[in-house]
Amino acid sequence: MSRRPFxxxxxxxxxLAALVALCVIILYPLINVLAxxxxxxxxxxxxxxxxxxxxxxxxxxxxxxxxxxxxxxxxTILIGVPLAYVTARFRFPGKALIAxxxxxxxxxxxxxAAQTWLMMLGNNGLITRTLGGWGIPIPSFYGWSGLIIVMxxxxxxxxxxxxxxAIRGFDHQLEQAAQSLxxxxxxxxxxxxxxxxxxxxxxxxxxxxxxxxxxxxxxTILGHKVELLSVITYQTFVSxxxxxxxxxxxxxxxxxxxxxxxxxxxxxxxxxxxxxITLGRGAKAADIRGAPAxxxxxxxxxxxxxxxxxxxxxxxxxxxxARGPVMRWGEWTTANVERVLIxxxxxIINTLIYAGVAxxxxxxxxxxxxYMLVKKRNILTPAIDYLAALPLALSGTVIGIGLVMSFNQxxxxxxxxxxxxxxxxxxxxxxxxxxxxxxxxxxxxxxxEEASISLGVPPLRSFVAVVLPLMVPAIAxxxxxxxxxxxxxLSASIVxxxxxxxxxxxQIFRLIDSGLMAQASAxxxxxxxxxxxxxxxxxxxxxxxxxxxx
Amino acid sequence: xxxxxxGGVSVSYAGNRIIEKLSLTIKDxxxxxxxxxxxCGKTTLLRTLAGFLPVDAGEILFGNTDVTLWPAHKRDIxxxxxxxxxxxxxxVFDNVAYGLRARKRDETxxxxxxxxxxxxxxxxxxxxxxxxxxxxxxxxxxxxxxxLVIAPQVLLMDEPLSNLDAKLRVQVRETIRDLQKEAAITTxxxxxxxxxxxxLSDAIGLMRAGRVEQMGTxxxxxxxxxxxxxxxxxxxxxxIAATTQVYASKGADVEVQMAGARIVARSVTDIPAGPVKVLxxxxxxxxxxxxxxSGIPGTVFRRQYLGSRTxxxxxxxxDGPVLSVERTGLDHGSIQExxxxxxxxxxxRTLVVPR
Numbered sequence: 001m002s003r004r005p006f007x008x009x010x011x012x013x014x015x016l017a018a019l020v021a022l023c024v025i026i027l028y029p030l031i032n033v034l035a036x037x038x039x040x041x042x043x044x045x046x047x048x049x050x051x052x053x054x055x056x057x058x059x060x061x062x063x064x065x066x067x068x069x070x071x072x073x074x075x076t077i078l079i080g081v082p083l084a085y086v087t088a089r090f091r092f093p094g095k096a097l098i099a100x101x102x103x104x105x106x107x108x109x110x111x112x113a114a115q116t117w118l119m120m121l122g123n124n125g126l127i128t129r130t131l132g133g134w135g136i137p138i139p140s141f142y143g144w145s146g147l148i149i150v151m152x153x154x155x156x157x158x159x160x161x162x163x164x165x166a167i168r169g170f171d172h173q174l175e176q177a178a179q180s181l182x183x184x185x186x187x188x189x190x191x192x193x194x195x196x197x198x199x200x201x202x203x204x205x206x207x208x209x210x211x212x213x214x215x216x217x218x219x220t221i222l223g224h225k226v227e228l229l230s231v232i233t234y235q236t237f238v239s240x241x242x243x244x245x246x247x248x249x250x251x252x253x254x255x256x257x258x259x260x261x262x263x264x265x266x267x268x269x270x271x272x273x274x275x276x277i278t279l280g281r282g283a284k285a286a287d288i289r290g291a292p293a294x295x296x297x298x299x300x301x302x303x304x305x306x307x308x309x310x311x312x313x314x315x316x317x318x319x320x321x322a323r324g325p326v327m328r329w330g331e332w333t334t335a336n337v338e339r340v341l342i343x344x345x346x347x348i349i350n351t352l353i354y355a356g357v358a359x360x361x362x363x364x365x366x367x368x369x370x371y372m373l374v375k376k377r378n379i380l381t382p383a384i385d386y387l388a389a390l391p392l393a394l395s396g397t398v399i400g401i402g403l404v405m406s407f408n409q410x411x412x413x414x415x416x417x418x419x420x421x422x423x424x425x426x427x428x429x430x431x432x433x434x435x436x437x438x439x440x441x442x443x444x445x446x447x448x449e450e451a452s453i454s455l456g457v458p459p460l461r462s463f464v465a466v467v468l469p470l471m472v473p474a475i476a477x478x479x480x481x482x483x484x485x486x487x488x489x490l491s492a493s494i495v496x497x498x499x500x501x502x503x504x505x506x507q508i509f510r511l512i513d514s515g516l517m518a519q520a521s522a523x524x525x526x527x528x529x530x531x532x533x534x535x536x537x538x539x540x541x542x543x544x545x546x547x548x549x550x
Numbered sequence: 551x552x553x554x555x556x557g558g559v560s561v562s563y564a565g566n567r568i569i570e571k572l573s574l575t576i577k578d579x580x581x582x583x584x585x586x587x588x589x590c591g592k593t594t595l596l597r598t599l600a601g602f603l604p605v606d607a608g609e610i611l612f613g614n615t616d617v618t619l620w621p622a623h624k625r626d627i628x629x630x631x632x633x634x635x636x637x638x639x640x641x642v643f644d645n646v647a648y649g650l651r652a653r654k655r656d657e658t659x660x661x662x663x664x665x666x667x668x669x670x671x672x673x674x675x676x677x678x679x680x681x682x683x684x685x686x687x688x689x690x691x692x693x694x695x696x697x698l699v700i701a702p703q704v705l706l707m708d709e710p711l712s713n714l715d716a717k718l719r720v721q722v723r724e725t726i727r728d729l730q731k732e733a734a735i736t737t738x739x740x741x742x743x744x745x746x747x748x749x750l751s752d753a754i755g756l757m758r759a760g761r762v763e764q765m766g767t768x769x770x771x772x773x774x775x776x777x778x779x780x781x782x783x784x785x786x787x788x789x790i791a792a793t794t795q796v797y798a799s800k801g802a803d804v805e806v807q808m809a810g811a812r813i814v815a816r817s818v819t820d821i822p823a824g825p826v827k828v829l830x831x832x833x834x835x836x837x838x839x840x841x842x843x844s845g846i847p848g849t850v851f852r853r854q855y856l857g858s859r860t861x862x863x864x865x866x867x868x869d870g871p872v873l874s875v876e877r878t879g880l881d882h883g884s885i886q887e888x889x890x891x892x893x894x895x896x897x898x899r900t901l902v903v904p905r
Contacts, residue, residue: 447635450602451693453622454629455649455700462623466637 010460011376018369019380022387024412025427029402030256030394036405037253041246048250057227062254065229068147069212069258073205075152080159081201083303086296088167091285094297097304104307105157106481107531108314109488111217111505112524115512116310117141117150118221119317119327119521126313126329142224150218153306155208162204166197206266210259214395216491217505221512229255230397230491237401237495245405252398259393314528317521325515336522346500347507348526354418354493354503355486358425362482363475365426366433371463373434374441375449392431399427400495416498424492429482436481440474441467473542480538484531504530552613553578553736554599554704559608561591561598568594569760571608576753578613579734581727585747586757587783592740593708595757599738600706601625612703628697628735630707634689636681642668642692643677649700667695671725687718691725698729705730705737711746723750744784748772756780776818777903781829788835790828790871794902797822804902809870811846815900825905832876834899837862837885838892845892848873855883864893 041048052058087098120127121141128138139145170193178188219228233251288296321331340348369388373381391399403424407414414420444467452462490505497506504527511520554576561569568591576582584592597603599610601622609618617625628649636645643664650660668674671691681689690710697705710726711719727750730737741747747754748768755762756771764776775781778789792808798817805814808828815828838845852863860883862875873893877883885891 445633445635447631447633448637450600450622451629451631451635451637451696452648453602454600454627454706455696456623456626456652457648458621458623469639 011372012378012380014368015372015376015378015380015384018365018372019384019387021365022384025423026387026390026430029399029406030390032405033249033252033398033402034256035249036246037250039246039249041250048246048253051247052250052254058232058251061227061229061232061251062258064226065213065255066258068144068151068226068228069209069262071148072151072155072212073209075148076156076159076208077201077205079152079156079303080204081163083156083300084160084163084167086300087285088164089285090296091287092293092296092300094301098300101157101160101304101307103535104311105154106484107528107535108154108310109217109490109505109524109527109531110154110215111221111488111490111508111512112314112527113154113310114150114218114221115508115517115520115524116313116317117146118512119313119517120309121146124325124327124515126327142222143226146222146224147218147226150222151212151215154218155211156303157307158207158211159201159204162200162207163197166200167193170196202266202269206262209262210393210395213255213258213262214397214491216395216397216494217509221509229258230395233397233401234495237397237404248401249405252401255395255398256393259395263393311528314521314524317517318525320518320521322516322518325517327517336518337525340519340522340526347502347504347523348530350418350501351487351503351505351527351530354421354425355483355489358422358429358486359479359483361422362426362429362433362486363479366430366478367437367471367475370434370437370441371467374438375446388434389431391427396424396428396489396491396493397495400424400492403427403492403496415496418501420496421493421501421503424496425486425489428489428492429486432485433478433482436474436478437471440471444470476538476542480534483534487527487530552615552703553580554582554738555611556595556599557609557611559595559598559610560606561594561603562606563594563603567606567760569598572760572762573608574755574762574765576736576738579736580752581730581737581739581750583739583741583747583751583754584757585741585744585754585784587742590757591760592742592757594760596706596708596738596740599704600627600629626700626703628700628702628705630690630693630697630705630710632709632712634681634686634693634713636689636692636696638681641678641680642673642684645681645692646696646699648696653700663699664695667699668692670729671695686714687722690714690722694722694726694729698733698735701733702735705735707737707739709740709742711741712743719746726750748784756783774818775829775901775903778827778829781831781901781903786832786874788828788830788832788871788873790830790873791825791905792828792902793825794821794823798826798902803897806902809846809866810868813846813895813900814897815895815902816897817902819904821902821904827903827905828895829901829903830873830895831899832861832874833878834896835864835873835875836894836896837864837875837877838894840890840892842892845894848891848893850885850887850889850891853883853885853887860885864891866893 037048039047041051046054083098087095118141119125121138122128123140125141128141131138174192174196175188178192179185183191214230216230216234219231220234223231229251233248233255236248236251317327318336319332319334321328321333322336369384373385403420404415407420409415414423448466449459449462452466453459457465488505490509493503494506494509497503502510504523508520508523508527511517511523556572556574558571558573559569560567560571572595584595586592594603598605601617601620605618609616611617612625637648640648646667647660647664650663655663665674668677671694673688673691673695676684676688681692684692693710707726711722714722723746739750751768753765753767754771756764758779764771764780766774771780771784775784775787778787781787782789790808792806794804794806796804798804798821800817800819802817803814804817805812806826806828813828836845840847847867848864849867850862851865854861859876859878862877862885864873864875866873
């Protein structure tokens with residue numbers, strides 16, 4: 001047998017510890033959810049699945065959710081792909097504006113996006129009332145139209161960024177080669193570019209579909225009479241008339257199944273056309289002038305302005321006088337902001353503490369796990385890799401329900417504590433942290449660590465002395481990213497939180513529910529600031545590439 | 551100080567046995583090269599000596615000390631990597647001083663030793679630069695200084711020159727040899743470049759599929775290859791199928807039949823009668839005008855004039871093998887394509903090896 005005096009031992013035990021931890025916090029709740037869906041849901045002993053197929057409300061919700069997912073995926077592609085193509089290939093006035101696009105999706109939490117669209121286009125909205133005053137009726141924003149519009153403008157950036165990266169990495173010479181063989185420029189572009197860019201579009205489309213299916217904030221605030229899976233799952237969970245653990249598990253399982261099916265389909269489509277994508281030099285952007293330039297610049301500006309609308313209206317709303325639910329547009333005040341900062345700062349403090357702890361834990365855990373995945377592979381690491389990526393396919397609501405069901409009582413009782421909120425945060429953002437740290441580690445050659453060891457420094461100290469310093473910029477960038485997405489987290493935390501532990505998104509959600517838009521805007525402004533300040537510090541002071549990390 | 555003895559070492563990597571019961575001895579202070587094609591196990595053996603890979607069996611001695619079970623950081627080695635492996639966030643000075651600091655030398659000693667070694671590799675004045683601000687050759691010099699400054703018991707080098715361009719390779723090669731001689735550190739150098747191996751080494755171990763095919767001085771490896779594999783890997787050689795009628799003992803001249811002719815060649819080892827191979831380096835094959843009468847008749851079918859020499863391809867009349875011939879000296883390019891020639895293989899320079 002092999003004689004191993006080496007440091008393999010300690011890493012094996014560490015990876016075993018990581019695997020056990022992941023099983024407890026991710027796999028165990030997931031299995032709980034899936035398993036209890038088969039329990040008796042009704043007095044007559046029917047299981048959750050039998051009820052699901054028997055009661056039309058549930059099937060309608062499933063149908064609506066899939067339909068919404070497909071429609072929004074399509075609309076985001078229709079906006080995101082042309083926008084990416086235009087930015088990659090042309091230079092036109094105002095192009096710099098588009099550079100801020102990725103920022104807007106990051107800094108505006110979904111709950112605020114939904115709220116601000118309501119403030120503008122809802123029944124009491126500024127635009128609705130203004131146009132109504134002129135005698136122009138606007139159809140109700142609640143239901144399908146609101147859901148589709150808001151989700152489209154929240155999610156199209158994912159398609160845009162994914163496609164842009166693919167087009168930029170696409171070797172322009174392929175296109176020229178096709179032209180040299182007699183294809184017309186347009187034809188050449190379609191023939192050679194499409195197969196290369198398609199996988200990227202498909203991958204981001206799947207991401208959008210997953211996000212729409214799992215979306216809780218917009219679905220709840222704007223869904224109105226449209227039944228959606230995430231909404232009735234949550235309602236089944238909180239329902240006061242006997243909350244329904246079996247039905248909630250069944251519904252959660254259905255949404256896991258939808259995402260799993262979408263993932264499978266994507267894999268299937270991609271595997272049918274397997275080819276190596278050679279990355280080369282992308283084409284230089286061409287100048288365009290005159291009317292086409294104006295049209296492009298105009299279209300791009302409209303998209304950007306609509307994306308920025310939530311940001312502008314949350315600022316306006318925060319400083320607008322309100323009497324109950326009625327906004328007095330044009331009358332300015334600082335009272336809303338003062339109230340949330342001085343009289344009711346608890347949600348702010350809670351958010352800072354929970355997200356701070358979760359971000360710190362996430363960085364430590366994902367750096368350690370990534371190190372094992374990249375540099376110290378053993379028979380356990382593939383399982384760790386898989387488990388750490390699993391939360392990507394689970395919506396926040398599902399994760400929240402799984403945690404509550406698993407840690408309600410027994411050997412590890414967390415319900416009602418702050419720990420369960422931190423845990424929910426940690427699980428939801430784990431895949432991002434791990435992916436980020438792994439990609440950095442792949443770029444650090446093993447030989448650097450070995451050089452240190454050969455010079456007499458023990459392995460663990462070598463890692464700390466020479467590898468960790470090289471990871472610091474990436475860890476810091478990941479930290480900013482995890483922070484910004486964690487403070488905005490709603491769908492899992494609203495399931496696991498208990499009274500007195502409201503975070504900013506939860507508080508904003510509750511205020512929207514009560515129609516108190518001005519106060520919601522004030523908290524929203526604080527939330528956006530909490531997100532924005534670290535980004536500004538990181539990108540300007542430390543010149544970190546926060547968005548490249550995404 | 552002391553040499554290295556490797557006794558019956560077997561090493562596996564990712565479930566495959568890469569090195570099988572390998573034994574060899576490296577003399578104290580020698581510059582020893584592990585030479586072989588990629589995948590022959592030479593880097594695996596080097597990493598095993600460094601302590602980065604565990605052995606399945608066997609033992610490794612540095613001097614008289616059994617280090618088989620020692621982890622890498624305790625083995626007192628200096629290592630130079632193919633990709634330099636400099637710490638990118640540290641200055642040249644801090645890179646070189648790293649090993650001394652790990653050994654907790656006092657700051658005055660560190661300053662003096664680091665300065666001394668930077669001067670030896672010709673990089674005085676570069677102390678505060680970072681690796682990214684250096685050329686490839688300079689980086690490898692820093693790596694060399696970093697490995698040598700700690701005065702290790704053993705210096706290990708993993709293809710340290712392969713990332714440099716041809717001119718720099720020769721320069722850094724000379725630096726390596728000078729410093730190694732000066733310090734008289736037992737050195738193991740891994741390369742697939744036969745010229746590097748011949749130029750630098752006191753001894754070469756030519757590896758093939760996890761075993762040492764031949765050990766010897768550069769002259770022995772080149773002029774007395776024990777197999778067609780060695781002859782072909784170190785310098786180009788013509789390998790021609792032939793047969794012998796009698797048992798040939800090592801070092802004896804033996805008559806063989808090849809290409810329809812009989813020639814005499816020297817046997818490198820004991821070989822029973824039967825099929826053999828004849829080795830002839832291309833610069834050792836003589837071409838004469840057909841009217842001389844001796845030698846095997848053939849035709850030149852390709853000629854490449856290279857300035858200092860000319861390469862010819864010759865086909866035997868008997869439709870036998872194709873020979874590569876290199877001529878130097880006066881008139882080396884004088885034979886034209888299509889010319890009839892007589893091929894003469896000098897018995898002192900033509901070897902017989904087992905088939």
